[in-house]
Amino acid sequence: WVLEAATSRSLSQLAEERIFSPVGMTRSAFTLTAAMRVPGTLAVPNPPGHHYGVVEYPAAALRSTAGDLAKYMLALTAAPDECPLLRPVSLAQLLPETFAGGLAWWGRDAAYGVRCKKSQVWSHGGYMQGVRTHIHLWPLKRAATIVLTNSENESVKNQIVKALERVMLAVTTSADAVAVAARVGESPSTHKRGARTALPLVVEEQD
Numbered sequence: 001w002v003l004e005a006a007t008s009r010s011l012s013q014l015a016e017e018r019i020f021s022p023v024g025m026t027r028s029a030f031t032l033t034a035a036m037r038v039p040g041t042l043a044v045p046n047p048p049g050h051h052y053g054v055v056e057y058p059a060a061a062l063r064s065t066a067g068d069l070a071k072y073m074l075a076l077t078a079a080p081d082e083c084p085l086l087r088p089v090s091l092a093q094l095l096p097e098t099f100a101g102g103l104a105w106w107g108r109d110a111a112y113g114v115r116c117k118k119s120q121v122w123s124h125g126g127y128m129q130g131v132r133t134h135i136h137l138w139p140l141k142r143a144a145t146i147v148l149t150n151s152e153n154e155s156v157k158n159q160i161v162k163a164l165e166r167v168m169l170a171v172t173t174s175a176d177a178v179a180v181a182a183r184v185g186e187s188p189s190t191h192k193r194g195a196r197t198a199l200p201l202v203v204e205e206q207d
Contacts, residue, residue: 011058022084023071028064035063043150045130060128066146069135073144076137095122095139105137121168125161132157138168 003014012030020028029035032051035042041063042051054060076095080088099107105122106113114121120141125134130152137144145164149157 019072019085020068023075025064025068025071028062028068030058030061030063032063041065043131043148045128045150048130054128060126066148069146069148070144073135073137073146077139077142077144079142095137127152127154134161136161136165136168141168143168 004010007014009017012034015028015030019025027038027041029038029041032053045051051063075083075085076091078084080091083091086094094103095105096102096107099120099122100109101107102110102122105124107122108115108117108119112125113119113123120138122137122139123135125132127133130150132149132151132154134147134157135144145161145168147157147160147164149160151157
């Protein structure tokens with residue numbers, strides 16, 4: 001609401017102008033109507049249900065894809081002076097080097113974050129009826145993982161997240177992250193910015 005009041009523009013307009021368009025996120029929207037205009041953007045919840053929002057808008061309002069979120073992660077993990085979305089000072093406020101006090105990201109001080117003094121990862125996740133999601137972001141490794149599932153099975157999502165965490169613990173540099181991605185293999189949803197690679201992972205549970 002602060003942004004909308006200060007700019008006289010809707011959140012959807014601001015997101016499109018400041019985030020989606022600059023990094024090429026063509027399948028992301030803050031309204032269900034807009035998301036439905038792009039075929040293949042909405043997964044079918046499992047168990048089957050309807051797509052809905054919450055009164056705490058814009059919380060839980062973004063509809064996106066693993067591929068689009070990968071583009072956003074590539075922007076956030078770029079070198080500070082190469083980030084296409086934020087100036088270095090703003091990026092430092094979003095993701096402090098202390099890994100605490102992040103803006104909307106869970107760090108060492110967050111109830112749902114990796115609460116370890118040596119932790120160097122940001123995360124965020126959530127759930128709605130029929131879906132579970134989670135993102136991890138390692139700025140120092142310039143790497144991130146994205147897990148989107150259309151399942152209410154929390155244990156399945158957690159198994160995937162933990163497996164990815166174990167892989168990333170073995171990564172020490174951004175070059176290692178690229179090597180890991182190369183071993184996994186590229187797919188049509190693979191995105192590259194410079195020499196770095198993002199491999200989004202989509203898991204769908206069928207009846």
